[in-house]
Amino acid sequence: MSKKFLFVNENIFTFNSGTEFSAMNRIKLFKQNNVDAKIVTRNFNPSLHQEIKKYGIDDDDIINMYDYFQGEMGPKKHHEYLRYSNLVDKHEYKIDGVDNNKSYIEKLGQRVAKVSIFPLTVGEIGNVDYYDNFGNVASRDVFDYRGFKSKEIYMHPDGQIGHELVFNKAGQPVMEITHMNIGDQVLPTMFKLLNYKGNIYRFNTEDELYSFFLNEISDKDTVIINDRPSLTAAVGNVNNTKHKYQIMHNEHTEDASQAGNPNAKLFDNLNPLFDNYQNSYAGVITPTQAQSNDLQKRYPKMNFYSIFDSAILEIHKPVANVTNHEITYMGRIFRDKNVAELISIIPAVKQTIPDVHLTMMGYFESAQFKNELEEIIKQLNVQDSVSMIDYKAGKDKQNVLEKTRVLVQSSKGEGLSMALIEGLQYGIPEVAYDVNYGPNEIIDDDKNGYLVESGDLGKFASRVIDVLGNDEKHQQFSNHAIEKSDKFSAENVMKQWNQFFETI
């Protein structure tokens, strides 16, 4: 097959959600199977090439829009150490190293700039804030992880971002971004390519630029798979290929229990796809057949495909004999994940299993939401039984999962639930609400865990107690989980993809 695949996303963040994990999982799967594919990201991200390393993604696996226009797509080859950087004329300026994270640049006792060291590096330049006479930060250099000045941000006098220049490695501006009024709000109003193949291009929004960019890197043999509903229009406007697919990572209705009802209210971010861009897409890929069927009823003219949005690329050595009473929630700690309910079952579980401990691992919707959860923990007096820990990746995440006796999930809707699939790899028994879509694809009730009717807290608590309190059952469930993981094996998921390829 001579097709090349682009997985369109916004970014690979420091904290990623299932959407990014799914794309990263897919790129590895395609690579294993020698299918030409890249993740494409829109956002300016100086840490991109640092972040992807954490997930085993190669520099060649990803094309970022800004990298592309900067002409800097490769891996890191240079370390821009502050102490050795041309940035500072050390004949005239002193570098005052405050700590590992920042240094001041000073002349005759005046602080002229602050250098923030690039996170997780030793002494490499991150951001440089330049002060004016009145102590304002007047402009800011943004260095890329790969050791070059990538962007300069100029502030408006009120401290908001004014305009930005994006540079190539030679220090020549390749793009201008302005922030001016739209109505009475200051927002980005212009993205201008200054010399792209000898020409200048002006765009009103970043997504218009993104469409232009996607067109530039596409031809008729390109297959675009859009992972982000927010980018439906940007991808929809690409003309160079007609092979464009939207992938779904979540249930499509605001009330997941109504997902089968063709008149139920859609999530707002899906309106562009189904209202305006139906004809621009060759099809929609959902993680489960159930969702495809529901959507097909609703939109009979569109093509739907069902492919699991996560594959198990390697089976983790089963963790036998987890005899502790650790239960874990892994995923975004957001309101829509209904995580507060997990906390509320703890007092009930504690009555039977006094040393039960819930670890909630993930990034928080907001500091405010975290405070709300802490308040609930305090009110229920379960401070010692619940820990909320930050987002973890790689080895750190593995460490937590290896010590987990039961994986729990109380969300009211899912696309498939990558966390539950990940749990299978470790042979962890799982308890989750039986909601649309996914948990019932992963959990065989009473085999490798329990499916609980959505909202039945008492049942949920007792199912958790069942697994925590019964070593034999835990072992049986664990064994079955490993067996179950085969359903999501790389081989099986690739089979689904191959079937899909036939249709392109």
Place this chain on the structure above:
Amino acid sequence: MNFFLNSSFNAKNSGIEHAQLKRAKLFEKFGEDYRLVFREWNPLLHFHLNNNGISDKYILSIFDYFQKATNVQNKTIRPKDINFGVANLRYEDEKDQNRVIVYNKNQIVARINLFDKEVTNDTIVKSVELFDGFANLYRVDFYDYRGFLSMAQWYTPDNKIATETWYTPEGRPAIEDYFRLNAQGKMEKSGFKTIDENGTVRTHNNIVGLIQEFLEKVNVEFMDKDHPNIYVMDRSDYFEEILETLSSPTYTVLHLHNSHAGDAQEPDTSIMNNNYEYSLTDANRYDAIVSATEKQTRDVKRRFNPSVDMFTIPVGVIKNEDLKGQRVPMKDRKKHSIVVTARVAPEKQINKIIDAMGMAKKEVPDINMDVYGYVDHSNDDIAMKRINASLDEYDLKDAVHLHSYTNDVAGVQKNAQLYALASVMEGFNLALMEAQAQGDVGVTFDTNYGPNELIVDNENGYVVDYDDTKALSERMVKLFTDDELLQKMSDQAYELSNRFSEDSVWHDWQQLIESAKKTWQDKLKTYHFDITNGLSDMEHNEEA
């Protein structure tokens, strides 16, 4: 290298710029290299200097230096050459405003302003006001006349300038400055930044820091053990503070172009001329002082007793071909005519020349005068008011003709018999020198400095007591009633012009340069270039 320091150069200039031009030509003639240094950003700098015969290699603008634009291949940028990155443009000429408006459909994309008609009748882009897709004016671009985007002003949402950026001709930002609210809540320039070709960033509180960075760098770049770096401060603003503390050696010269004393007639006691107050106070921190006249040199020495060398070097130079030109006898000139080529400004006191004419009119009824020069309307047009009052008083309206500035100064001087002056104060007076080179007989008050030295009393004209208008009148009568005397003094005017021959003035400059060379060796002995070894990264290897 010889650096002549100034602020700017425009279509209309003062005597200091003319003096610089004459010196520049002199140095060129005698094969001595030089740079005219300007500290103000000026998109027409090269245009005006080229028009005055100065080629780009001699022009060193501080902004050009940072912008890597000292030597630019000239280009003509027309409205259609500007690429907005927007398709389907419509151009509407607004001829009366000398601009072109650019639309996409009905939305404004840009306003293109053209260089003024005084500069060119061609359609050449001077500046471009740029609008984004939401109709915000976000930036104004200014083009150098040589044909590149030189500076951009970036606007705030409420239409004030937030940042200015100066670019290299290739489009790399080289200088930036910012505008921010100060502690009183007023928008004010709040800092400068330079970025060089290696990515090195330097910050400055104000323009002086920029000039300092320039001088520090240029002085090292031109460091040569055989040729001292001589800085002639023709306009000393800012340079005067930097050059006394530069970290590498210089030979710095304070050049007086005007009286050092606020009241030139009271050179020993009156308050100092504000333009020279700082530099003269610190004169011993420089290497030499130059004045244009022996008289001023004597007065400065007497008053300040400076330890540094003083040189008298005329600011005017008369070309050899002019000295050898055809002499015009008095009888072939307009009879009883006086000429003045000067700005019509209050301190020139042209009204007093008219008063003198009025008193002479009884004996010389056909006495007449032609004045050529821009009118200075300052102070509620006081100069013209006084002139008109005198014209009325002596009924000389038909005898005195006020013309605009002429480009043929030599021609009008060649056709007149007398050149008259009644100024309050002078630095030299190039116009008088040029008039004498055309054989004009001079009459003047005893005005410091220049007129009373250019005119040698009883030789090539007359010097009367300061403000003695009656005496000035008597000398006019004497000259206009004695043809032989008039011709004899005209001959002397021609002869004494040899004082300002190229050879003579060059000889004066040579003395200064020789003196600089002598001290240069001593200065270099104690100077060491900055360390460059061992500063780069020697412990990390780059990846392949």
